[in-house]
Amino acid sequence: MSINTSVVTSTGNRVVKEFKELHRSRNRRQKNRTIIEGPTVFSVFVDNGVTPVSVIAHQSDRTTIDICSRRQIPLTLASEHVVHAAGGTVTTPGPVALIDIPMAATLQRSNTLVLVDIADPGNVGTMIRTSAAFGWDVAYAGATADPWAPKTIRAATGAHVYTRLIPLPQGLGPIREAGLTILASIVDDGDTPARSTDPVALLIGSEAHGLPEWALGPDATPVSIEMPGGVESLNAAIAAGILVHQLS
Amino acid sequence: MSINTSVVTSTGNRVVKEFKELHRSRNRRQKNRTIIEGPTVFSVFVDNGVTPVSVIAHQSDRTTIDICSRRQIPLTLASEHVVHAAGGTVTTPGPVALIDIPMAATLQRSNTLVLVDIADPGNVGTMIRTSAAFGWDVAYAGATADPWAPKTIRAATGAHVYTRLIPLPQGLGPIREAGLTILASIVDDGDTPARSTDPVALLIGSEAHGLPEWALGPDATPVSIEMPGGVESLNAAIAAGILVHQLS
Structure with a gap:
């Protein structure tokens, strides 16, 4: 799948804008998508079977590049300030991944x-x-x-x-x-x-x-x-x- | 004691600067003072016998004005953005109080x-x-x-x-x-x-x-x-x- 080797340096980039939209609760609800950030959370989701729709990572983030290429997840490489802008809550440099919010569960007879x-x-x-x-x-x-x-x-x-x-x-x-x-x-x-x-x-x-x-x-x-x-x-x-x- | 009825509107005011200095850890250690913020924390401290060195509150904050006048605590009235600047962590409008950090305790035979x-x-x-x-x-x-x-x-x-x-x-x-x-x-x-x-x-x-x-x-x-x-x-x-x- 697509790993674009060019490095995005503008926060006005189309993909980056898609991520930034999801900082707003209303847009998350409407599109039923959200973003997850940072290496720990990213690997917890991916290791548990969640395939992100799209990932933005720093151009030097080898771990994320490897994961995305192995799992065929669309990846956009970007400069540091662009990764920050895409994420928005984390001070460490990415990765930031866009995911579909899973279907809501219903109450069961369990705690x-x-x-x-x-x-x-x-x-x-x-x-x-x-x-x-x-x-x-x-x-x-x-x-x-x-x-x-x-x-x-x-x-x-x-x-x-x-x-x-x-x-x-x-x-x-x-x-x-x-x-x-x-x-x-x-x-x-x-x-x-x-x-x-x-x-x-x-x-x-x-x-x-x-x-x-x-x-x-x-x-x-x-x-x-x-x-x-x-x-x-x-x-x-x-x-x-x-x-x-x-x-x- | 002194409740100055004039309202401070500049963050460059001498008293406000004293408060702002204490946003930095180094200054807190050096002066052995800190600031506390918001009505809940302020009343917990005052009700438990801590007398602030000085208080900054919004000009319309009747509760704080009453407490300070009753307990003879030096109070500076200020406009909203000055109260915010003095505090720095709270989004609700004050009060902000400058207090002496109490003497450090030592280990005892208790949990x-x-x-x-x-x-x-x-x-x-x-x-x-x-x-x-x-x-x-x-x-x-x-x-x-x-x-x-x-x-x-x-x-x-x-x-x-x-x-x-x-x-x-x-x-x-x-x-x-x-x-x-x-x-x-x-x-x-x-x-x-x-x-x-x-x-x-x-x-x-x-x-x-x-x-x-x-x-x-x-x-x-x-x-x-x-x-x-x-x-x-x-x-x-x-x-x-x-x-x-x-x-x-």
Whole structure:
């Protein structure tokens, strides 16, 4: 397949523009594509069977050139500032790859971390990484940051390939119908969660406001982490990590 | 004390320059001062007995004006872009306060999270917040990011006031001498840590490279988190959170 040996030095290049468009959430949704960045994430995706639509790499990036030529992935070589412009979130020099966003998964009868209104892409990425490490699925609802944003994928170090990502409407209905025990994480006065043989849906709310009303319905059991220190609350991703570990 | 009712509109103002100097790590060390930002962190510090040397706030920020006037803290009122320039990390409008960095603490016979070469200020801040929540002390060694950097303080949501921060030289000697059981967090094949009645020092290594050689000496017990999923490792702050919780 095509490895163009000429080196792109202009950010106005057609291919580079295709990548840059995907920095915007709206364009990602419309085209159902996103970009992934950096050698670690790139190799996690490629090694797990994802074939990028197209790759931009620095002219001296032998590893990426080898991978693309071996796997017949279209590669554009570029100067450093062009690779940066194509990526946009990483300070190390590429590679940057354009990928199709895989089809959304649906709820199953297995442990699922449900992100509700998690605003920070770094937190969303970290929670995807944690869920994948413990074999949990990840669902997301409300104003949660785009799990396929380049920043989120970077924070997850590409763990997207090891878990199932499930978009959810607001409301506990679909979770209940999937046969999951619903646990709602609150800061104080919830139960201490115990490992269970039944699969659970663990709901984690926004960094600033916690869970919204609809997530605290009568069929949700509130759970909390006991904290002896003076601090009011934990970072949302830390709370999720502790609870997922405790329930696994 | 002095609340100057004139509004500073230039970032070249003498007081603003004093704040801006503290964006640099070298100046913070030299002057032993730092800045804290945003209403949440500001009130955590002030409510816990820290009296800022000086505060810059937006001319319409009634809450901060009230607090400063009640507690006789020198306040400079400023326009929005000047408050931003004084702070530098926050997108919400102030307040920004200049504080003296408190005297460094020393190791005690109590649970201590030891950060070794943790490069990311956000991770350092999150780990300070977690430690404070579980009543642990925090020690830091090697190339760990400045725990008193404004970014770190923001990520900790000011939890600095609820814990003891201890600078450490490289080497396990001081930790052993403090009578702490040394646990070294590694990705694979370590023991599953069990709650202990003896106080522990839990060492967490850098995001990219884990713990350096000196931290893995013969008197350190390696500990790991069992992870059934495909992911290679957890985010360092998540691993610290799970282990601190498990040991508490």
